[in-house]
Structure formats: C-alpha cells, structure tokens
Amino acid sequence: MLSRIDDFFDQLKGAIVFFKIDLLSGYYLFRVKDLDVSKTTFRTKYEHYEFLVMPFDLTNAHDVFIDLMNIIFWPYLNKFVVVFIDDILIYLRDETEHAWHLNTMLQTLRVKQLFAKFSKCKFWLQEVGFLGLAEYYKCFVKGFSMIALPLMKLLQKDVKFVWSNKCQLSLIS
Numbered sequence: 237m238l239s240r241i242d243d244f245f246d247q248l249k250g251a252i253v254f255f256k257i258d259l260l261s262g263y264y265l266f267r268v269k270d271l272d273v274s275k276t277t278f279r280t281k282y283e284h285y286e287f288l289v290m291p292f293d294l295t296n297a298h299d300v301f302i303d304l305m306n307i308i309f310w311p312y313l314n315k316f317v318v319v320f321i322d323d324i325l326i327y328l329r330d331e332t333e334h335a336w337h338l339n340t341m342l343q344t345l346r347v348k349q350l351f352a353k354f355s356k357c358k359f360w361l362q363e364v365g366f367l368g369l370a371e372y373y374k375c376f377v378k379g380f381s382m383i384a385l386p387l388m389k390l391l392q393k394d395v396k397f398v399w400s401n402k403c404q405l406s407l408i409s
Contacts, residue, residue, distance in 0.1 A: 251327035258356035259322040
C-alpha cells in the first residue's frame with residue numbers, strides 16, 4: 237500500500253541532511269518467478285511474448301513493487317529511510333552517521349541488484365521538495381490539475397503565498 241504523504245513529513249521532522257536515490261527502471265529490476273513467466277504471455281500479430289521482468293501494467297505490479305521495496309528496506313524504514321515507489325530518501329538528524337547510513341543503503345542496493353539512476357540522485361541536500369510526488373496522485377483525484385494549480389503557481393518567481401480566512405490558497409503576484 238502506498239504511504240500517505242503526511243506520514244513522510246512526520247518522519248522527516250528534525251532532519252538536517254537528505255540523500256535522494258532514484259532507481260533505474262524501477263519495476264523492470266525485478267524478475268518474474270520462472271513458474272509465473274508463462275502467466276505474462278501476450279500475443280501480437282506475429283508471435284507470443286513473455287515478460288522475464290515485472291511489467292509496469294501487470295495487475296497488482298504496483299502493489300507488489302511497493303511491497304518488495306518495503307521488505308528490502310524494512311530494517312531501515314522509519315529510522316533513516318523513506319521509500320516511495322522507486323524513490324529512496326535517506327534523512328539524517330545528525331551528520332556524524334552519514335557515511336554509515338549511505339554505505340548501508342548502497343550496499344543493500346548492490347546485494348539486491350537494484351541500480352540507481354545516478355543523474356537523478358542528489359546528495360547533501362538541506363531540504364527536499366515533495367511536489368513531484370503529486371504526479372503519482374493525479375490519476376486518483378478528479379480535477380487534480382485544477383486543485384494543484386495554485387501549488388504549481390507558487391513555483392514561479394516573485395509569487396507570494398497567502399492563506400485566506402476561507403482556508404483556500406490565494407496568490408499575490
């Protein structure tokens with residue numbers, strides 16, 4: 237099950253340094269069990285194909301992937317790691333343990349043969365933006381683009397945030 241965003245915020249309270257690791261080809265890193273390969277068979281005009289790795293659009297692939305990520309990182313979750321689908325966030329409340337935390341996570345990735353996309357990884361961040369997570373939720377919320385529009389406008393330069401009495405977001409340019 238996908239975690240709630242406010243649970244992430246609770247975990248990150250007091251964190252001063254962040255490392256973001258983004259997996260390369262997320263779902264496609266996990267092999268389908270040999271006994272289940274035949275269940276992924278599909279036919280095209282010319283021949284049959286079988287997936288050897290977990291296809292993105294397979295029923296329950298998303299849940300299975302999240303479950304696998306939680307199992308792999310279970311010893312570290314809620315201690316110094318947050319996993320959101322294929323994004324891994326290492327957070328530190330004290331910089332003295334940064335080498336151990338980062339090394340532990342990189343070793344875990346190596347042992348489980350998970351590969352990070354280095355160009356999307358970020359190290360020694362002082363803050364982390366979660367607006368990118370909204371991209372996932374948009375398919376579940378009707379009219380999401382209109383709801384998120386004020387948040388997107390806040391990303392523009394010279395736009396000030398004002399919270400009105402009606403508990404609605406308003407912007408002043």
